[in-house]
Amino acid sequence: MDSFWIIATASLVALSCSFLGVWLILRKMAMLGDAISHAVLPGIVIAFLIYGSRDNSVMLLGAGVIGVFTTFLIEFFHKKAKLQSDASIGVTFTWLFALGVILVSALAGQVDLDQECVLYGEIAYVPLESVYTFLGYDIGPHTFWLMVIVLLINVLVIGIFYKEFYLTTFDTEYAFAIGMSSWVWHYVLMSLVSFTTVASFESVGAILVVAFIVAPAASAYLISRQLKQMLLLAALFGLSASVLGYYLAYWIDGSIAGAISSVLGIQFIVVFIIHLIVRKSNVKHSIYTEKELLRQKAN
Amino acid sequence: MDGLPSFILDNPNFWLVTAGTVLLSISSALVGTFTFLKKKSLIGDAVAHSVLPGICLAFIISGNKDPLWIIMGAFISGWISILSIDFITNNSRIKEDTAIGLVLSVFFGFGIMLFVAIQHSGNPNQSGLNNFLFGNAASLIGKDLITFSALSLLLVFIVFIFYKEFKLMTFDRQYARTIGLPLKLMEFILSTLTVLAIVAGIQAIGVVLMAAMLITPAAAAKFWTDRLFYMLILAALFASLSSFAGAVISFMAPAMPTGPWIVVVISLIAMLSFFIAPGKGIINKWWRKRQNQLKILEENILKTFYLLGESGAEAQNGRSIEDLNKRRPWKKAVLMKGLSRLKNQGFLVFRNGHWYLTKIGLSKGQRVVRLHRLWELYLTEYLKIAPDHVHEDAETIEHVITPELEKSIMNKLGFPELDPHQSKIPYTN
Numbered sequence: 001m002d003s004f005w006i007i008a009t010a011s012l013v014a015l016s017c018s019f020l021g022v023w024l025i026l027r028k029m030a031m032l033g034d035a036i037s038h039a040v041l042p043g044i045v046i047a048f049l050i051y052g053s054r055d056n057s058v059m060l061l062g063a064g065v066i067g068v069f070t071t072f073l074i075e076f077f078h079k080k081a082k083l084q085s086d087a088s089i090g091v092t093f094t095w096l097f098a099l100g101v102i103l104v105s106a107l108a109g110q111v112d113l114d115q116e117c118v119l120y121g122e123i124a125y126v127p128l129e130s131v132y133t134f135l136g137y138d139i140g141p142h143t144f145w146l147m148v149i150v151l152l153i154n155v156l157v158i159g160i161f162y163k164e165f166y167l168t169t170f171d172t173e174y175a176f177a178i179g180m181s182s183w184v185w186h187y188v189l190m191s192l193v194s195f196t197t198v199a200s201f202e203s204v205g206a207i208l209v210v211a212f213i214v215a216p217a218a219s220a221y222l223i224s225r226q227l228k229q230m231l232l233l234a235a236l237f238g239l240s241a242s243v244l245g246y247y248l249a250y251w252i253d254g255s256i257a258g259a260i261s262s263v264l265g266i267q268f269i270v271v272f273i274i275h276l277i278v279r280k281s282n283v284k285h286s287i288y289t290e291k292e293l294l295r296q297k298a299n
Numbered sequence: 300m301d302g303l304p305s306f307i308l309d310n311p312n313f314w315l316v317t318a319g320t321v322l323l324s325i326s327s328a329l330v331g332t333f334t335f336l337k338k339k340s341l342i343g344d345a346v347a348h349s350v351l352p353g354i355c356l357a358f359i360i361s362g363n364k365d366p367l368w369i370i371m372g373a374f375i376s377g378w379i380s381i382l383s384i385d386f387i388t389n390n391s392r393i394k395e396d397t398a399i400g401l402v403l404s405v406f407f408g409f410g411i412m413l414f415v416a417i418q419h420s421g422n423p424n425q426s427g428l429n430n431f432l433f434g435n436a437a438s439l440i441g442k443d444l445i446t447f448s449a450l451s452l453l454l455v456f457i458v459f460i461f462y463k464e465f466k467l468m469t470f471d472r473q474y475a476r477t478i479g480l481p482l483k484l485m486e487f488i489l490s491t492l493t494v495l496a497i498v499a500g501i502q503a504i505g506v507v508l509m510a511a512m513l514i515t516p517a518a519a520a521k522f523w524t525d526r527l528f529y530m531l532i533l534a535a536l537f538a539s540l541s542s543f544a545g546a547v548i549s550f551m552a553p554a555m556p557t558g559p560w561i562v563v564v565i566s567l568i569a570m571l572s573f574f575i576a577p578g579k580g581i582i583n584k585w586w587r588k589r590q591n592q593l594k595i596l597e598e599n600i601l602k603t604f605y606l607l608g609e610s611g612a613e614a615q616n617g618r619s620i621e622d623l624n625k626r627r628p629w630k631k632a633v634l635m636k637g638l639s640r641l642k643n644q645g646f647l648v649f650r651n652g653h654w655y656l657t658k659i660g661l662s663k664g665q666r667v668v669r670l671h672r673l674w675e676l677y678l679t680e681y682l683k684i685a686p687d688h689v690h691e692d693a694e695t696i697e698h699v700i701t702p703e704l705e706k707s708i709m710n711k712l713g714f715p716e717l718d719p720h721q722s723k724i725p726y727t728n
Contacts, residue, residue: 025393030400031341080581081573086340087518094344094511095566098559101433101508105555115433115556119507120411207348207507208411211404218401222391254416261408268401275391 002127005141007246009126010260012147013200014212014238016154020193021217022227022234023158026169027189030214031086032071035093036190037197037209039070041100041118044201048111049103067194068187070096097206120257121205143203150199154192165189166227204257212238215264219271237267310550312440317546319448320436321539323499324512324561326454328538330496331513332520332531333458333489336469341396342384344510345403347497349380351410351506354431355417363424366446369431370498377494380406434505434558436542436549443502450499454492458531465489466527503542505558511565512538519569522576541565595698596637598667601646602697603627604656605664609725617653665725666705670697672718673708679719680712686719 024033043063070092077088104113129141139145158165167175168182175182193213200209220233245260252259334343350373357372358364380402387398414432417425430438439447458465467475468485476482493513500509520533545561574581603626607618620634629637638654641647646660656664674693678684700708718724 025397025400028394028396030394030397034344034400034403077573080584081522082579083518083521083573084335084338084340086338087335087514090340090344090510090514091518091566091569094508094515094562095570098508098511098562098566101556101559102563105559108554116429119432120408120415208404208408210400211408214397214400214404218393218397221393221397249412252412252416253419254412255414258408258410258412258415261405262412265401265405265409268405272387272391279390 003246003250005127005144006123006256007243008140009144009147009203010123010242010246010256011239012144012151013203013209014216014242014260015235016147016151016196017200017209017212018216018220018234018238019154019158019231020189020196021213021215022220022231023165023169023189024193024213025217025221026227027186031089032074032190033193033213034210035074035089036067036070036193037206037213038093039096040064040067040194040198040201041097041206042066042103044198044206045100045103045107045111045113048113049107064191064194064198066096067197068191070194071187071190100206117202117205119205120208120255121201121203123203123256126203146199147203150196154196157188157192161185161188204260208257208261211261211264215261215268216241219264219268222271222275237264241267312437313546313550315444316436316439316549317543319439319444319451320503320542320546320557320561322448322455323451323503324516324538324542325535326451326458327496327500327509327512328516328534329455329458329531330489330492332517332527332534333465333469334493334513335517335521336527337489339493340510340514341399342381343493343497343513345384345399345406346377346380346494347506347509347513348403348410349406350374350377350494350497350501351407351431352376352413353410354428354501354506355410355413358417358425358428359413362422364427366443366502369501370446370450373498373501374494376406377497378491381490381494430505431501432505432507433556434500434503434508434561436503436546436557436561437553439503447499447502450495454495454499457488457492461485461488470527503545503557504561505556508558508562511562515562515565515569516541519565519572522572522579537565537568541568593637593640596633597641597644597646598663598698599627600634600637600641601656601660601664602667602671603664604647604654605661605668605725608656608661609668617650617655619653623654662727665727667697669725670700670705672722672724673705673712673715674700675720676712676715676718676724677708689719 021030021033024030040063043066047063074085074088074092077083077092078085083091101115101118104111104115104118108114123143126141126143129143131141132139132145164175164180164185167178168180168185172182197206197209200212204212216234216237217230219237220230224230224233241260241263245263246256248254248263249256249259331340331343334340353372353374353376354369355372356376357368360372361368383402384395384398387393387401388395393401414428417428427435427438464475464480464485467478467480468482468489472482475485496513497506497509500512504512516534516538517530519537520530523533524530541561541564544564545557548555548560549557572580575583577583600623603623604618607622607626608616620631623629623634638647638649641660642649646657646663648655648657671693674696675686675689678689678692679686714726715724
């Protein structure tokens with residue numbers, strides 16, 4: 001039963017992250033996702049300090065605000081100080097992350113967090129958490145339900161505002177013309193990323209959440225032609241990696257989140273090789289037909 | 300120095316560790332300046348995270364933390380990450396930022412998997428391996444100190460040798476290619492230096508935050524100078540200050556990871572630079588913009604006074620707020636602010652509820668109108684722009700033209716009487 005709860009929780013994290021990842025990489029904002037996932041750390045530590053227990057997840061989500069603040073700050077340095085955007089991202093998130101790590105080690109006695117947890121989470125401890133019961137039945141640990149809620153929020157927001165996200169991603173000018181503010185949808189997306197990162201933090205850590213965001217979406221991007229197809233494929237990659245990664249970690253006795261990231265990497269390599277082969281044969285094919293055409297013309 | 304507790308100063312290792320940490324932060328600041336200028340900062344972040352699996356594999360193979368093994372492992376996996384990013388972006392439609400995020404997180408995840416496996420393996424040598432995550436300057440002693448310092452010295456030396464080539468490659472690729480600089484080779488060398496600079500910092504600063512030591516000193520230095528040479532010096536100086544602080548903290552609180560402290564200090568220097576640096580700083584920019592806006596507001600008010608007087612016969616009549624707003628709408632608070640500033644400068648006086656132009660106010664208002672009309676005429680005469688398209692442009696340029704430029708325009712146009720809209724161009728007698 002323990003492995004079930006771990007795999008189920010990992011799958012929920014993977015689903016939420018891969019849905020968001022699809023939008024992020026289509027909007028060329030993968031590194032903003034990386035920045036947010038690092039920068040929420042001080043917020044998380046402060047929330048832990050204030051609310052003590054890790055069961056108070058609603059309060060913990062307040063820490064997500066710092067993720068949105070990070071995107072503001074990056075914009076601010078880029079626009080107002082004319083700092084080039086890559087450096088603006090790099091300076092902002094490393095600073096906040098460093099602050100978070102200092103807080104973690106300074107408050108080691110008062111906060112139920114450590115440096116390792118910051119990096120790769122503690123999904124293996126999910127089954128040891130307080131368990132919810134419903135009508136006398138045991139319905140699963142706290143983190144599992146937290147991730148259910150996060151996934152629901154993500155699916156609902158993306159589902160309801162699918163058209164808005166779609167247009168502001170692919171056709172900003174048209175979106176602007178019909179009165180959609182791409183600015184608003186940018187920040188809605190950033191808020192979703194922040195809250196998802198904060199919620200996933202206990203399971204997979206601040207850095208590995210990036211793998212869950214970028215890798216499934218990148219693999220899906222290589223082989224899909226439509227957005228819905230890409231969302232579906234990303235979800236499938238995320239889900240299968242969660243299951244395979246769990247058993248890989250079990251086998252080598254390593255970190256579960258680390259193993260899932262490795263599986264996501266292997267998936268990408270496989271998809272990439274297939275993509276290269278297909279592309280090569282397409283090129284050959286087109287050269288062949290061109291020659292054929294020339295020959296026909298000559299005749 | 301007197302502020303430091305004596306147990307630190309008496310510790311013979313303190314100065315050695317400090318020297319080592321400062322040296323390696325200087326080497327990463329120098330190399331980082333070039334990656335910053337080439338807008339490749341985030342690749343540094345990817346490499347920094349990606350050296351972790353190399354470190355873990357080196358440990359698994361060698362069974363100990365010998366710095367040479369660690370450096371080699373880190374170097375190889377760092378280089379593989381750069382190659383992977385290049386290969387992915389060159390052979391698919393995946394963009395660079397996605398490739399960076401992907402390589403960074405997957406390599407790091409793989410490294411973490413191995414790292415935890417090593418922890419669980421019970422190998423007694425593994426204690427201290429976690430220093431490589433967040434850094435521990437105080438552990439930089441003995442063979443480690445010598446190896447990492449030697450590596451840093453080598454880096455500084457190479458940057459020094461290739462200074463001119465890197466400079467050309469960064470600022471003028473076309474010219475560099477023309478004079479036959481082997482750009483591919485130089486880029487290869489720079490990438491290698493980037494990986495090595497990160498590798499040099501893994502023990503004192505840690506892989507997680509090492510990227511900041513490449514990006515942040517350069518970003519801070521850029522706000523103080525436009526010259527590459529000074530930028531390198533400043534970046535090195537800022538990095539030294541922060542790593543010195545980091546080394547002190549590492550000795551005072553041995554349980555604290557050093558990397559985050561160094562990064563927080565260098566970031567504070569950078570944030571301060573973003574705000575207060577003269578010229579490029581946010582505060583200075585904001586101040587100049589504000590001064591400029593005030594100047595434009597004042598000139599527009601004086602211009603409006605002049606135009607009101609021009610249409611009626613009595614140029615010197617007093618005007619109420621409503622008179623002014625009828626000619627040109629302003630927000631009340633803005634207009635009042637402009638009026639009171641002009642009064643303080645002696646361009647206007649206020650009597651019985653009305654505002655009057657003074658003599659210098661009149662001539663300044665007249666000058667703005669003159670510049671406006673001269674410019675309109677200049678645009679229609681010399682650039683053949685239609686008379687109904689020149690107003691907007693003149694509206695802006697009238698606040699910018701210097702007296703010298705004014706004179707040369709007047710000479711060029713031969714002191715014309717009328718502008719394209721048949722309004723009289725006013726001259727001082």
